[in-house]
Amino acid sequence: MSKRKQSQGCRPIVRRTFLFLIGIALARVLADYFAIAQNRNNFLTLAGQMWQKSLAFLSKQQSNQTPLPLPKNPVVKIQKNPQTLPNNPIVKAQETTQPNAKNPPAVQSQPQIIRRSANQAKPVQVSSKTVAGASFYLTTIDLADPEIYITIGLANDAALANNSQVTHGDEPFENMVARYRAAVVANGTFFGKDDQKAVLGNMVAAGKFLKYSRWENYGTTLGIKAGNQLEMVTARIEGKPDWSQHWFSLTCGPRLVKQGKVWLSPLSEGFKDSHVLGVGSRTAIGFPASRDKLFLVTFLDSLSLEAEAKVMRAIGCFEAMNLDGGASVGLAHRGQILLPPGRNLTNVLAVYDREYPAPAQLKQSWERFQKGDRPTPDKSVFFD
Incomplete structure (x- = not known):
């Protein structure tokens, strides 16, 4: 060789x-x-x-398709990709539109009572927007509208939320959309991924506790009080909210905007999950300095908490907080599912208007609350 x-x-x-x-x-x-x-x-x-x-x-590559018209009658139709709402052109806000030191948002020193007026009656507004490079659906909930009500729906029509001792399971989003028949249905707060699927944070809906723990001391709470007074409280920074004064109450977080400024301190609120702290799909809710409406934002892009906070501030939020995200993000409008979640859910937000009217018992609970009725946790049901 x-x-x-x-x-x-x-x-x-x-x-x-x-x-x-x-x-x-x-x-x-x-x-x-x-x-x-x-x-x-x-x-x-x-x-x-x-x-x-x-x-x-x-998601960006797949979303460039012809938009489908939104139905006027309740139907459940799952779209594989998020669709742009018709007759709502994409609005791009420049960085210069954000509040700055020369033009700070007005500060509300006292909670404002929002009087409901029949002249305000109109359907819940849902539009498609792009702000600071982030695309999202913006749901505007006018609290002055006498026909608009917001509540929490639970999986399998449960009366109480899942907790560490009792579970009512989860449910496909489309089933909840069909059952609650609201103008808008969207994902709510966090819940566990184990078999118990415990909902995190205290909950009040229609003036009734859906979940309560006196030891609750994490995250941020959005509450609606008598006279449609809005408040947002971060427990470990400002002290626990008084849930017994809420007709509607949802605890989630982290907080994004406080008194018109980007405000982020997720670790001090008790958040440690990398899925919350990193980049991901998100939903947020907030309200302007006038405190007369709520902005529910369902993002179509993955983004960080800081980017999410900047968008919420740019659209005019005086206070804002993050909701459940990731595979839980879902949105339905007038029975049509615009963005289907990637998992079953345990809780959703349901918003009613004059075209999709609220159940009689929800309206009655509002009237009783205005007259002084307040939620009290039942000690035989809620235990620590």
């Missing part, structure tokens, strides 16, 4: 040996790196952010 052939025959062996040694060295380096818990958490967070960005890119 010639020397040239012998040399060529050795090359594959040398190459394999070299790669094998490199592989062993790399494996040892990775083992040492991932032996540290902080490194593992950093890697998982980075991987999650890259995955969310990939989903956001694919």
Whole structure:
């Protein structure tokens, strides 16, 4: 055999040996790196952010399709991709439209009582917008409208929310849309991913406690009090809210906007989940300085908490907080599902108007609340 052939025959062996040694060295380096818990958490967070960005890119590519008209009658129709609402051109807000030091939002020193007027009656407004590069559906809930009511719907028509001792399960979003027959149905607050699927945070709907724990001390609470007075309270910063004064109350977070300024302190609120702290699909709710309406924002793009907060501030929110996100993000308008969640849900927000009227018992509970009726947690039901 010639020397040239012998040399060529050795090359594959040398190459394999070299790669094998490199592989062993790399494996040892990775083992040492991932032996540290902080490194593992950093890697998982980075991987999650890259995955969310990939989903956001694919979502943008798929969303460039012909929009479908929204039906006037209640129907349940799941669309595979989010559709742009017809007759609502995309509005792009420049950074210069955001509040700044020269033009700060007005500060409300006293809660404002919003009087309901028949002259205000009109359907819930849902539009498609793009602000600061983020696309979203904006639902405007006018609290001065006597026919608009907001409440919380639970999976399987349960009377109480899931907790650590009792579970009522979860349910497909389309089933909840069909049952509640509201003008708008959207995802609500966080819940556990285990078999118990415990809802996180105290809840009040129609002047009744759906979940209560006297030890509740995390996140941010949006409350509607008598006279449609709105408040937003971050428990570990401002003290616990008085849930017994709420006709409607939802605890979630983190807080995004406080007194017209971007305000982010998720760790101090008790949030540690990388899915909440990183980049992901999001939903948010807030209200302007006038406190006469609510803005429910369902984002079509994955974004960070900071980017979400800047958008909420740009659309005019004086106070705003994050809601459940990720695979829970869902939105239906007039019975048509615009954005289907990727999982079953345990709770949803339901908004009624004159075209999709609220149930009689919801209206009656509002009247009783205005006359002084207040929710009291039943000690035989709610236990710690």
